[in-house]
Amino acid sequence: MSLEKPKRSNDGLKNSAAILAVAFAGFSTFLDLYATQPLLPRFTEIFHASKAEVGLTVSAPTAAVALCAPIFGAIGDRFSRTRLMIASLAFLSLTTLLAATSTGLGSLIVWRFLQGAATPGVYVLALAYLAEEIDVSLVGRAMAAFVTGNVIGGWAGRSITGWIAQHTHWPFAFIVLGLLNGIGAFVTWKFLPPSRVRGGGATPLPLGRRIVGLATPALLANFAIGFNVLFSLVAVFSYVGFYLTASPFKLATGSLSTIYAVYLVGAFVTPIAGRFIDRVGSRRVLVGSLGIGALGLMLTLIPFLPAVVAGLAVCCSSAFVCQSASTTRLRSAAPPGLRSLASGAYVTCYYLGGSVGGIAPGLTWKYGGWAGCVALVVIVELMTMGLATYFWSEARTAKLDASA
Template sequence: MITTGTREFWFATLALALGSFMIFANVHMTQPLLPQLAQTFHLTPLQASWSLTVTISMLGLSLLIYGSLSDAFGRKPIMVLTLLGAVATTLAISQVETYSSLLILRGLQGFFLGGLPAIAIAYLGDEFERKAVLVAVGFYISANSLGGVTGRLVSGFVGEHYDWQTVFLVLGFSSLFLVLLFIWLLPASKHFQAKAFHPRSVLADMRSHLQSPLLLTAYLIGGLNMMIFLSLYSYITFVLADAPYHLSTHALGMLFLTYLTGSFASAWSGRAALWLSQPICMILGILLLMLGTLLTLLASLPLIVSGFLMNSFGFFLTHSTLSSWVSQHALQARASASSLYLVFYYLGASVGSFYLEPFWQWAGWSGVVGASLGIFAVTLSAALWLHFRHKPSTQVFSSTCV
């Protein structure tokens, strides 16, 4: 088994961190480009947001497939194949001229991008000793959020000075370099034991998770929160690109630096769980989401940015706590339970624009805020229900952030 501090440990950890960085940079790359795509292809904000929606939804659905496939056919081969597929589709998108072609390839890209997130933790569990897993997961999770922020920043900077096709070209070749490093650095599996692929067993585990009120409530809170959180960033780009702000594509990309407070919240959530119950942590996070969203109604740009800093902290505090809650309350097949949580999480992200668009058309940003607060009220009520159903436990689980 790979132990902490060894050459193999650092090579494998760096490989998975680079792969994670590349995945989430590609997932979120179109978000600062939404106003530019809308102008180029004569789209509504909802139609432009499909360039993100289709990728996230396909990534979420793919999580149901790759984990079981890797149990049967191996970890590294599937991760390598899916990473190469993601690079190929990124480069192919840089050559398309119609929005429909872009959407088709973004969907295929999302399907490939789900390979590494579905398998990485299982690879660590196979090859690393327990202490080494805990250290490596910390680096891996940090790379998730850092990749998402960097992808948006690069996209905003390149998109301002060139065009959206160049963004895909730059990120495509950058991703290829990272994938080659991944292939070279990641050690081949030595302790993997293939298991027969039994779809009925997989479906039975998922049905069992969905029949658990505690798990199902956590899934719904995570999915609904993500549905609003990500979509707020999409719609605010249209607000800030218009009068009186007139922010450039580069400046819009800088807005996503507010995500960094989420990294701090994820790390802090584990400590908070030592003296507060997990449902209370969720409640605090959702209240911060509501307060930050209300703050964006003020016309001042610094206050809008402050609202999103607060939103990011509140969202990731709740998300990381929910991830730990799922691990703690899954009575069997914990990996399957966590994967199902991520499916709700990503599918929630993929439908947010469809929910908010009528409110945007009706009352602009004020309508979006009002509709968002309605959903947060639902998730707050669900977290309160978990609080009253909660039985304290002395076991502490590490948090995750995607």
């Protein structure tokens, strides 16, 4: 009996080390994904290219994430997730450093695509790792810590590249990011405990049967919710710039870039929400967060800048909390042998939602301006609340899965 207490202490240390290491891995990975956004105006001058052409430096890596996520999901249930995550971070570091050698826009886009291809090697596998390696009572907090790392990394990447490009040559930004990616690989190798779980057992199911196993109502609802979450976030932050640069705000480009600082509010709120997810469940937190997010969106309709900024802070915080809730839900929705594959499918749907979210609001903007965009996103959020309310009920999930 005297050995029981040290064991608990040791398990607690492993859980803490795993959560911190995965959060830092998420931070290191998301430094790069949207890092060229503040450089786009300068790229149009340097490469003598159109806005759409330089925009490929952002869309190429996100497209690569959506394409490669299922691949990592398929192999993540068969091989060591820890080793795959370390290898992905090392490859990300290499491609980021090589991006600094780009002599033209075409070569930069290629390196950006390869950066995106490495990203799900961390993102997808980290979701599955946390779901299976972390104590069930801590999964919500672990997912929230990982999402927080992603949020801070995305904000830091934009800030680093913008600041360096303003004071020196833009390739130095990629050198700094590449070195940070390398530090992330080292920290993951040093502190992330090895995967104890590999696949669903000694003989993993064939890939075809595992894909069929994803077609349960609970998992399909989870994928749809992930799609809607990033759709809403990208829709809001892609079109709010048009709203704020027009009358009555008329913000300059430099002032507009500071709007991304509201992401830091989400980084503060998300870990707190993780504790509530562990206590009251994913469904209640997600539905409540969506309701608050919709109210925040409506706040942006007030033609008063502080109200708009406050509404955007609420909106992005809601999205990050919903992301934590939906990724936490994957643990119970996906069987152990399918968790990496389910994570890959989720990430693909998540980033497809982001791609559609950057296009679809253009149609509502044409007829209703910013109010039309807000209406579209609120409708999507209400649909998401309906999905979670219906499909995330424990009794309903058990009944549907039994009949599937």
